[in-house]
Amino acid sequence: xxxxxxxxxxxEAWTELRIHRARILLALVGVALSVAALxxxxxxxxxxxxxxxxxxxxQSGRPATVSVSAYPNDGSPADTAALxxxxxxxxxxxxxxxxxxxxxxxxxxxxxxxxxxxxTSVVDVDYGTMRRVKLDSxxxxxxxxxxxxxxxxxxxxxxxxxxxxxxxxxDPVVEIRNGSHPVDAVVTGVRPNLYPEESASAxxxxxxxxxxxxxxxxxxxxxELWVPEDTAEALQHAITADLAxxxxxxxxxxxxxxxxxxxxxxxxxxxxxxxxxxMVMLLGAVGLLNISMVxxxxxxxxxxxxxxxxxxxxxxxxxVMLESVVATFAAGVLGVMAAVAVVKLxxxxxxxxxxxxxxxxxxVEAALLGLGAATxxxxxxxxxxALVAVRVKVIDAIRY
Amino acid sequence: MTGLASExxxxxxxxxxxxxxxxxxxxxxxxxxxxMLPDGKNxxxxxxxxxxxxxxxxxxxxxxxxxxxxxxxxILGMLDLPTSGxxxxxxxxxxxxxxxxxxxRRGSAVGFIFQQFNLLPERTAVExxxxxxxxxxxxxxxxxxxxxxxxxxxxxxxxxxxxxxxKLSGGEQQRVAIARALVxxxxxxxxDEPTGxxxxxxxxAVMALLQEVVAESGAALVTITHxxxxxxxxxxxxxxxAGRLSAGEEAA
Numbered sequence: 031x032x033x034x035x036x037x038x039x040x041x042e043a044w045t046e047l048r049i050h051r052a053r054i055l056l057a058l059v060g061v062a063l064s065v066a067a068l069x070x071x072x073x074x075x076x077x078x079x080x081x082x083x084x085x086x087x088x089q090s091g092r093p094a095t096v097s098v099s100a101y102p103n104d105g106s107p108a109d110t111a112a113l114x115x116x117x118x119x120x121x122x123x124x125x126x127x128x129x130x131x132x133x134x135x136x137x138x139x140x141x142x143x144x145x146x147x148x149x150t151s152v153v154d155v156d157y158g159t160m161r162r163v164k165l166d167s168x169x170x171x172x173x174x175x176x177x178x179x180x181x182x183x184x185x186x187x188x189x190x191x192x193x194x195x196x197x198x199x200x201d202p203v204v205e206i207r208n209g210s211h212p213v214d215a216v217v218t219g220v221r222p223n224l225y226p227e228e229s230a231s232a233x234x235x236x237x238x239x240x241x242x243x244x245x246x247x248x249x250x251x252x253x254e255l256w257v258p259e260d261t262a263e264a265l266q267h268a269i270t271a272d273l274a275x276x277x278x279x280x281x282x283x284x285x286x287x288x289x290x291x292x293x294x295x296x297x298x299x300x301x302x303x304x305x306x307x308x309m310v311m312l313l314g315a316v317g318l319l320n321i322s323m324v325x326x327x328x329x330x331x332x333x334x335x336x337x338x339x340x341x342x343x344x345x346x347x348x349x350v351m352l353e354s355v356v357a358t359f360a361a362g363v364l365g366v367m368a369a370v371a372v373v374k375l376x377x378x379x380x381x382x383x384x385x386x387x388x389x390x391x392x393x394v395e396a397a398l399l400g401l402g403a404a405t406x407x408x409x410x411x412x413x414x415x416a417l418v419a420v421r422v423k424v425i426d427a428i429r430y
Numbered sequence: 431m432t433g434l435a436s437e438x439x440x441x442x443x444x445x446x447x448x449x450x451x452x453x454x455x456x457x458x459x460x461x462x463x464x465x466m467l468p469d470g471k472n473x474x475x476x477x478x479x480x481x482x483x484x485x486x487x488x489x490x491x492x493x494x495x496x497x498x499x500x501x502x503x504x505i506l507g508m509l510d511l512p513t514s515g516x517x518x519x520x521x522x523x524x525x526x527x528x529x530x531x532x533x534x535r536r537g538s539a540v541g542f543i544f545q546q547f548n549l550l551p552e553r554t555a556v557e558x559x560x561x562x563x564x565x566x567x568x569x570x571x572x573x574x575x576x577x578x579x580x581x582x583x584x585x586x587x588x589x590x591x592x593x594x595x596x597k598l599s600g601g602e603q604q605r606v607a608i609a610r611a612l613v614x615x616x617x618x619x620x621x622d623e624p625t626g627x628x629x630x631x632x633x634x635a636v637m638a639l640l641q642e643v644v645a646e647s648g649a650a651l652v653t654i655t656h657x658x659x660x661x662x663x664x665x666x667x668x669x670x671x672a673g674r675l676s677a678g679e680e681a682a
Contacts (some may be wrong), residue, residue: 034571038564049552335548338509339610340537340565342530424509425500428548 039345043352050325057321058361061404064314065365066372068307069400073373073393075303078382079296080390086289087162088224091254093290094262095160097132098253100273100280108250108280116276117253120269128256130157131236135249139232140205140212141192148189149231152239152251160256163233168198168219171235175218181206181238184219189230193217208242254287262286311403318411322354326415333419334427347416354412355405362404366397454521455617455650456483456506461515462673463501475501477673479515485617487650488641490661492678493670499654500622502670506652507540507620508532520617537565541611541649543640545623547603549595549610555582556591559610566614581609585639601632608640612647619644621653625660637663 047054091097098117102108114131121129133152138145157163158170166187175182183204185193196202198217206213215234257265266284273282285291294300326333333346341349370392372378463476475498483489483506493499504510505517508524517524519535527535541562542548549558556578563574570577579591585605595603604624611619624640625633637660644651655661667678 032567034567038571042564045553045557331548332550335550336561336565337533338507338536338542339562340533340614342533342565344530345565425504428544 035345039348039352040356042349043356046349046353047357054357057318058357058364060317061314061358061361061407062365062368064311064407065362065400065404066368067310067365068403069366069369069396070372071303071307071310072399073369073396074378074382075299076393076396077373077379077390079299080393081382082296083289084162084390089289091160091288092162092256093288094257094259094286095288096255096257096262096266096269097283097285097287098255098269098273099250099283100277101250101283102280104279110249110251112277114251116273117251120253120272121255123272124255124257124265124268126255126257128156128160130154130160130254131251132157132254133236133239133249133251135239135244137232137234137242137244138207139189139230140207142194143192145207146192146230149229151231151233152236153233154236156256157233157254160254163221165219165221168217170219171233176235176237178216178238181213181215181234181241182218183215183238184221184233185217186221186228186231187223188228189232190217190220192230206242208244211243213242259290311407315407315411318354318358318407319414322411322415323418326350326418329419330422330427333422334424337422337424338428343420346422347420350416350419351409351412354415355408358404358408358411359401362401365404366400369400370397453485454482455485455487455519456481457516457518458482458505458512459516461505461512461517463498463505463510464513475673476505476512476675479673479675481668481675483618483650483652485650486645486648487666488644488653488664489651489666489668490653490655490664491668491670491675492655492658492661494656497670498673499670502675503620503622503652503654506618507542508536534565537562538614539617541614541616541619543604543607543611543619543621543624545626547595547600547607547627549603549606551595554592554594555587555598555606555609558595558606559613562610562614570614578609578613581613582606584643585609599632600628601636604628604632604636605639608636608643612643612649615647615649617649619649619651621651621655623655623657624653625655625657633657633660 087093098120100108100113100116117129117131120126130153135150135152136147137150139148151157153171155171155173155176163170163184165184168184171182171184180203183206185204190196193202193204196217198220202217203214204217206215215238255265266286270282270284273280273284333341336346373382373392458479458481461476461479461481462474464472464474467473479502491499491502501510505512508519508527511517511525520539524532550561553561556575559578559581560574563570563577566574579588582588582591585608587602587605587609590598590602595606598606604627608624611621619640621640625636628636640651641663651664653660653664661667669676669678
């Protein structure tokens with residue numbers, strides 16, 4: 031088709047839309063609503079999925095997180111120093127980019143109302159990235175924090191409340207009652223409570239914990255590795271073999287701990303939401319097809335007149351099709367805008383992403399899907415009327 | 431490109447006649463058109479029609495209702511094909527053209543004027559006249575609004591470019607239809623009962639205008655009519671009776 035032919039087809043389609051705007055607007059309300067529903071449902075599902083994934087990642091790590099530990103076969107205390115050396119060697123040997131020790135312990139902190147044994151996670155700097163730790167205030171540990179004379183400690187909201195909500199800008203100090211050698215630690219960050227009744231807890235860097243010289247409580251340190259999903263399985267086998275060789279009297283425990291280790295837990299939700307969205311769009315398409323068919327029946331005479339003035343069957347087909355596609359695309363744009371407006375409402379976002387540290391953005395895929403579906407519906411709803419239009423008998427149409 | 435689409439060459443005194451004038455434009459030899467009825471019988475609508483039309487001819491065809499006038503017009507305009515016989519348009523056998531080629535040729539070479547005007551509703555006069563130019567190429571397409579406005583001005587509707595058909599009188603609507611038929615500068619104008627929906631006075635005025643602008647363009651005009659007064663305006667007359675075409679008296 032020549033440039034003027036293409037332009038003429040667009041001019042024709044636009045003129046038809048302009049002339050029949052009232053009818054088309056009514057027809058397109060249904061399509062716009064369908065697209066808005068489709069886009070919103072897909073976007074909300076996507077955001078809910080992202081929110082749930084974030085929650086899961088905070089609990090068990092991001093895909094693929096490999097947890098490494100080893101326990102003595104005879105139940106005797108583990109040689110934690112040797113284990114940690116082995117962990118360091120593992121990280122180095124396999125060039126793991128993100129790794130963290132995870133060592134749950136209990137540390138006595140001095141509060142205004144007395145000393146309290148606080149559940150403390152001894153971790154490395156990478157842990158914040160690996161577990162998506164988001165803070166209400168302050169910053170997560172950096173490598174420089176490992177060198178601090180007064181150890182940095184990151185606390186949860188309950189801990190912060192127990193201290194009386196001190197301003198972090200003032201470098202609030204909390205004393206670690208470390209036997210006869212109390213140490214002043216500086217609170218450098220506060221993370222929100224993971225659930226309403228969470229008790230006070232804290233994070234401490236591995237280096238800082240080591241310098242406390244706290245007596246070994248027999249807990250086995252765990253190593254967490256964040257690795258590409260396609261290498262996780264091979265890595266598990268290799269590390270298991272390494273540890274088994276290095277510690278003959280211990281049982282290596284190497285496994286994927288992230289939520290995705292057992293397949294996609296959201297596959298069913300995706301299928302259900304996709305099915306609902308498809309049905310919504312199908313209803314919109316049927317409504318549009320119905321109106322398009324009625325419209326073509328009313329335009330038989332006009333089509334005949336156009337044919338008498340030289341319109342080829344291809345031009346008639348393309349014209350009717352283009353009208354439908356242009357109209358539904360415009361409706362799709364409006365529908366997507368409406369969906370974005372609804373999904374961005376704070377009340378909706380709170381419902382979808384409750385308790386999530388990083389609010390998922392509006393998924394671009396949902397917007398593209400909405401526009402694509404609108405265009406596809408336009409093409410489908412335009413196809414049958416276009417075929418009907420091409421079959422119009424010119425002679426009969428002129429006398430219509 | 432000939433005639434009006436190239437700058438509305440229908441202007442009075444536009445100059446020499448186009449080169450196709452007096453050349454054989456349409457040739458029908460033993461053309462028949464028949465249709466199969468639902469009961470399986472064959473109905474012959476046109477029977478052995480012979481007709482030669484040259485550029486610049488003004489031909490009238492009269493006949494009673496059901497005599498096959500509209501079928502003949504549809505065949506002349508390549509909207510329909512003969513069942514048998516030979517038809518050539520501008521020297522090319524029509525049956526050798528595929529449907530798209532016929533549509534393109536029809537768009538560029540044939541203008542239709544209908545009894546009921548057949549203007550597109552909800553479109554202004556100038557938009558109606560522009561419609562055939564949507565199927566043209568190049569300058570005729572890109573400058574379609576200016577060309578259509580000039581054409582409407584030529585038929586005396588320069589001040590009513592943006593009126594919709596429902597706001598125009600019958601005579602004005604038919605003048606818009608004439609402008610639309612002529613806007614691409616066709617070689618052949620087919621007018622089907624052009625005054626059938628008009629009163630006598632308006633009909634005469636419209637026919638006078640039609641003859642004038644067609645004569646300026648050098649196109650052939652075939653008028654199908656019941657009205658002997660309209661038929662009398664033609665140079666050559668034909669009578670169609672039960673599908674058979676016979677020559678009438680030649681104009682003086």
